Amino acid sequence: MTTTGETTNGRTTVGPIAFVRASTVPAQKPPVLVGGPVAWVRANLLSSPLNVLLTVIGLYFIYLIVPPAVRFLLVDAVWTGDDRNACLAETVGREVGACWAYVGFRLRFFVYGAYPDGELWRANLVFVLCLVGIVWLLSTRMPRKGLGAVYFFGVFPVAAFILLYGWPAIGLRRVDTSLWGGVVVTLVLAFTGIVVSLPFGILLALGRRSRLPLVRLVSVIFIEFWRGVPLITVLIMANTMLPLFLPGNISPDKLLRPIVGVALFASAYMAEVVRGGLQAIPKGQFEGAQSLGLNYWQLTRLIVLPQALRIVIPGIVNTFIGLFKDTSLVSIVGIFDLMRTIEVSLADPRWSTPVTAPTGYAFAALFYFICCFGMSRYSIAMEKRLAAGHDRQGTVK
Amino acid sequence: MSDTAPASGGKRASGEPERGGDARGGDAIVSLFYNPTFRGVLYQVALIAAISFILYEAATNAIVNMRRLGIVSGLSFWNAPAGFDINQRLIDYSSTYSTYGDAFWVGLLNTLLVAGMGIVLATLLGFIVGVARLSRNKIISLLASSYVEFFRNIPLLLQLYVWYNAVLRTLPAPRQSLTLADAAYLNNRGLFLPQPVFGPGSEALLAAAAAAIAAIAFYRRWARRDQDITGRQHATGTVSLLILLGALAAAWFLAGGPVTFNVPEQRGFNVAGGLQVFPEFVALLLGLSIYTAAFIAEIVRAGILSVSRGQTEAAYALGLRPGVSQRLIIIPQAMRVIVPPLTSQLLNLTKNSSLAVAIGYPDLVQVFMGTVLNQTGQAIECVVITMGVYLLLSLLTSFVMNIYNRRVAIVER
Numbered sequence: 001m002t003t004t005g006e007t008t009n010g011r012t013t014v015g016p017i018a019f020v021r022a023s024t025v026p027a028q029k030p031p032v033l034v035g036g037p038v039a040w041v042r043a044n045l046l047s048s049p050l051n052v053l054l055t056v057i058g059l060y061f062i063y064l065i066v067p068p069a070v071r072f073l074l075v076d077a078v079w080t081g082d083d084r085n086a087c088l089a090e091t092v093g094r095e096v097g098a099c100w101a102y103v104g105f106r107l108r109f110f111v112y113g114a115y116p117d118g119e120l121w122r123a124n125l126v127f128v129l130c131l132v133g134i135v136w137l138l139s140t141r142m143p144r145k146g147l148g149a150v151y152f153f154g155v156f157p158v159a160a161f162i163l164l165y166g167w168p169a170i171g172l173r174r175v176d177t178s179l180w181g182g183v184v185v186t187l188v189l190a191f192t193g194i195v196v197s198l199p200f201g202i203l204l205a206l207g208r209r210s211r212l213p214l215v216r217l218v219s220v221i222f223i224e225f226w227r228g229v230p231l232i233t234v235l236i237m238a239n240t241m242l243p244l245f246l247p248g249n250i251s252p253d254k255l256l257r258p259i260v261g262v263a264l265f266a267s268a269y270m271a272e273v274v275r276g277g278l279q280a281i282p283k284g285q286f287e288g289a290q291s292l293g294l295n296y297w298q299l300t301r302l303i304v305l306p307q308a309l310r311i312v313i314p315g316i317v318n319t320f321i322g323l324f325k326d327t328s329l330v331s332i333v334g335i336f337d338l339m340r341t342i343e344v345s346l347a348d349p350r351w352s353t354p355v356t357a358p359t360g361y362a363f364a365a366l367f368y369f370i371c372c373f374g375m376s377r378y379s380i381a382m383e384k385r386l387a388a389g390h391d392r393q394g395t396v397k
Numbered sequence: 398m399s400d401t402a403p404a405s406g407g408k409r410a411s412g413e414p415e416r417g418g419d420a421r422g423g424d425a426i427v428s429l430f431y432n433p434t435f436r437g438v439l440y441q442v443a444l445i446a447a448i449s450f451i452l453y454e455a456a457t458n459a460i461v462n463m464r465r466l467g468i469v470s471g472l473s474f475w476n477a478p479a480g481f482d483i484n485q486r487l488i489d490y491s492s493t494y495s496t497y498g499d500a501f502w503v504g505l506l507n508t509l510l511v512a513g514m515g516i517v518l519a520t521l522l523g524f525i526v527g528v529a530r531l532s533r534n535k536i537i538s539l540l541a542s543s544y545v546e547f548f549r550n551i552p553l554l555l556q557l558y559v560w561y562n563a564v565l566r567t568l569p570a571p572r573q574s575l576t577l578a579d580a581a582y583l584n585n586r587g588l589f590l591p592q593p594v595f596g597p598g599s600e601a602l603l604a605a606a607a608a609a610i611a612a613i614a615f616y617r618r619w620a621r622r623d624q625d626i627t628g629r630q631h632a633t634g635t636v637s638l639l640i641l642l643g644a645l646a647a648a649w650f651l652a653g654g655p656v657t658f659n660v661p662e663q664r665g666f667n668v669a670g671g672l673q674v675f676p677e678f679v680a681l682l683l684g685l686s687i688y689t690a691a692f693i694a695e696i697v698r699a700g701i702l703s704v705s706r707g708q709t710e711a712a713y714a715l716g717l718r719p720g721v722s723q724r725l726i727i728i729p730q731a732m733r734v735i736v737p738p739l740t741s742q743l744l745n746l747t748k749n750s751s752l753a754v755a756i757g758y759p760d761l762v763q764v765f766m767g768t769v770l771n772q773t774g775q776a777i778e779c780v781v782i783t784m785g786v787y788l789l790l791s792l793l794t795s796f797v798m799n800i801y802n803r804r805v806a807i808v809e810r
Contacts, residue, residue: 044535051534058536214441218448228791229784230748236766237784240776244462245455325552332554332755339554346562358563365551365559372550 072097073362080104087353098359102351109345110363113181113336119173122163123184129156130187138378140385153195164188177255181336183367185255189262189327189337194320196263201270202309206300208271209278219271226268231326234261235333258330266323273315277308310386317379321372328368338364459777466774474773475501481768483759485675497769504764505786511681511760512747518686519746520739523693530698541694548691554752556688561680561756568676571667580660582668588679589661592672598652605648606641613637677758681750689746693739700735701727733805740798744791751787761786 033039045055076097078087085091087099103110112123133152136142164184166174180188207219226234238261243251252260281304289299309316331340342360345351429435463470475498482492487506490499530541548556566585569575574584582589620631649655661671704727712722753760754767761783770779 044533047533054532054534054537058534058540061540062536212437212441215444218444225788228788230751230762230787232751232754233762233766233780233784233787236762236770237780240770241780244459244776247454247458247461321550325550328552328554329752332752339552339558343558354567358559361555361559361563364555368552368555369547369550373546376546376550 072358074098084349084351084353084356087351087355089354096353096355098362099351099353099355100359102345102353102356102359103363105351106341106345109182110338110341111183113184113341114179115181115184116173116175116179119166119175122166122172122175126160126163126184127187129159130191153198157191157195160188160191177253180255182338182341185330185335185337186324186327188255189259189330189335190320190324192259193262193266193323193327197266197270197319197323198316200263200267202274202305204267204271205274205278208275223268223271226265227272231262231265231329232332234265235329237261239333255335258333258335262323262327262330265326266319269319269322270316273312273319274308276315277310277312278304280311281307313386314379314383317375317382321375321379324371324375325368338367468774468776470775470777472778474769474775474778477773479769479772481772483764485678485759497773500764500769501761501782504759504761507758507764508747508750508753508760508762511678511685511753511758512750515682515685515689515746515750516743518682519689519693520743522686522690523742524697526690526694527697527701530694531701545691545694548688549695553684553688553749554755557680557684557752557756560684561676565676565680571663574663574668576663579662582661582663582671584668585676586668586673587676588674589668589671590674591658591660592670594657594659596655596657598655601648601652601655602645605644609641609644612644613640616640675758677753677756680756681753681758681760684752685746685749689742689749692742692745696735696738696742697731700731700733703734704730729805736798736802736805740795740802743798744794747790747794748787 033042046052074097076095078092078096078099078101081087081099081101082105086101087096089096112120115123133148133156136148137145137152142148162170162172164175164180165177166172168174204219204223207215208223210216210219235258238257242257242260246252285303285307286299289303294302327337328339330337331343334340336344342364346357346360430439476496479495479497479500480492481500483490483500483503485507486503487510488499488503489495490503526541526544529537530545532538532541568583568585571582571584571586574582574589576582580591616636617633620633620636624630659670659672661668661673708726708730709722712726713719717725750760751762754763757763766779766783770776773779
């Protein structure tokens with residue numbers, strides 16, 4: 001096939017060549033978008049008939065959930081008012097959503113229960129002190145974590161107890177625990193739970209891995225017992241049986257009973273979390289420490305626990321989230337935590353409307369959700385931080 | 398623990414002054430104390446002594462206190478007439494002639510009923526949400542993760558209150574019942590469904606079902622072996638279903654339609670007849686399933702993500718379609734990671750069913766640790782029995798799940 005044809009003005013003289021294009025190639029369509037919102041929608045939502053169907057179903061669900069929720073919680077909500085008339089559709093003359101006026105009216109009760117008016121600053125101070133401790137311990141930028149731990153687990157509980165319960169000697173009027181209520185009680189329960197369960201859980205976890213058979217047996221029985229029974233039975237037991245087991249006429253404080261129950265219960269779960277961390281420590285660490293001549297407690301305190309606890313920070317936070325949610329169960333045995341203050345306030349005829357109960361529940365849900373979601377975000381961030389170290393060492397995630 | 402090192406030789410060689418002054422007997426005691434075996438025994442003896450002391454104190458206090466309060470311990474109350482009513486009962490029970498023992502069984506069965514149905518529902522919902530969370534469709538995965546975050550971070554008790562007080566309580570009164578074809582009614586007293594009445598000959602259905610299941614087992618074994626030998630595939634799912642339905646239909650016609658239905662009807666202010674599903678039960682079932690499903694979804698997601706991407710790619714390379722490769726390649730491997738935490742979630746569901754006490758569903762805790770305990774004052778007996786039941790349930794479940802776990806575990810060389 002030789003070329004002999006010559007080209008003039010874009011025309012080709014016909015020779016042995018079968019085809020030579022005489023005109024310019026027509027412009028091609030631009031390539032399919034790979035960036036930008038349109039491309040994103042096409043790739044993620046409309047890539048196949050099934051995907052289109054799923055998108056439609058998903059949008060329908062969103063349509064079912066979101067607009068009514070927004071309408072109830074915000075658009076139709078009543079923000080101000082002094083009694084039920086503000087939140088009754090008949091008196092307002094329109095569709096009524098959440099009755100935030102009722103929450104505002106009851107907010108003091110929800111947060112402090114029946115805590116005396118003149119002493120509220122004490123509860124507020126406890127909140128602030130608690131916040132300081134939490135930020136100190138949880139923020140990665142804060143220095144002196146050891147001192148923070150001493151503050152949060154040693155100083156703060158004593159200070160909080162003195163502030164809340166009172167100490168007449170230094171001029172703080174005694175406030176009986178039966179007057180405590182709402183968020184104060186919820187936080188007291190959750191905090192005592194974590195402060196008791198962490199050290200106790202660590203001891204139990206060590207006991208479960210001990211080579212002394214009786215120590216191991218006792219730990220296993222203790223852990224499996226509390227993990228095997230529901231918390232509500234523990235609370236009822238604390239309520240009905242604890243007074244029986246104590247000598248004479250000692251009747252433990254009504255709030256102390258569920259605290260004991262919650263703390264023991266949480267310890268068992270904490271022990272299992274810590275055990276997971278202990279098992280993740282390579283054997284070489286133990287052997288290395290032993291070859292340095294460290295005894296058991298030195299080895300545990302200086303080598304094993306610092307590593308094990310670091311690994312299980314996410315697990316500890318998750319246990320704490322569970323504990324925090326579980327404190328709501330004390331309302332069943334008559335303790336005035338947040339759940340119970342809401343339940344009690346619902347029975348008040350002054351605010352009895354069809355929307356009162358949903359509003360109260362929405363408020364409680366908001367409170368618990370913000371706390372728990374915040375903690376779980378923290379736990380995830382921590383997990384990523386801890387995993388970073390492993391990644392650099394080339395460990396497969 | 399290497400306490401042996403400084404035991405004897407090292408100490409004497411170093412000649413520490415404060416020990417050098419000790420008498421020979423004191424030295425022996427010190428070295429005995431540094432002996433790890435002896436120390437171990439010492440620790441354990443101390444632990445047992447402490448526990449025994451606490452138990453002894455508790456027991457003696459309990460005896461004194463009970464005598465003071467006039468409580469006679471023992472299980473004699475078990476056969477005493479109960480005298481209270483329980484609305485939902487799976488076995489014969491009446492306030493006029495039933496005993497506390499009967500009440501216990503009614504409560505236990507109610508717990509098992511709600512836990513059993515909750516386990517099925519929560520597992521199904523959890524798998525759906527967990528898979529949906531991994532969907533490439535962003536709206537679906539957004540919905541699924543919203544579901545998980547929302548329900549996981551709100552206490553179950555609050556969810557139960559919402560279902561019971563804010564949703565089911567607001568259903569219409571019996572007169573304005575919502576109805577489906579005049580056979581099922583929904584109102585604030587519950588859901589009324591047609592109740593099957595098993596007449597004579599119903600046993601034939603049971604026998605047919607048993608026979609069908611046996612036949613299916615044989616067929617599947619044969620089909621599997623045949624596929625191993627010849628490579629032919631059999632539609633085992635369809636055939637199994639046909640065998641079961643066929644057997645049941647045959648038994649139905651041969652026995653002359655033994656099962657009739659007691660259809661509820663609307664009478665005046667109430668709905669009579671039929672099977673009444675109480676709102677407490679529905680609220681508890683919904684709350685438990687939806688709450689636990691959020692946790693299961695996370696477990697399922699983690700399980701599926703744990704199967705390496707190469708497995709999916711290899712499945713595609715073999716020509717398997719996405720659905721099939723998911724079912725035959727990914728899920729079976731993911732199950733290994735899923736099962737252990739799933740077990741503990743299902744156990745949690747069972748234990749959480751005790752929250753029934755908050756909304757008045759007559760489960761074991763509500764009946765036995767609530768009403769019976771309050772009526773008889775037998776705190777120790779009621780608490781021990783109830784806790785014992787939950788412990789037993791926990792142990793049984795973990796036992797069964799461990800067997801399964803062993804079956805699906807990786808067989809390593």
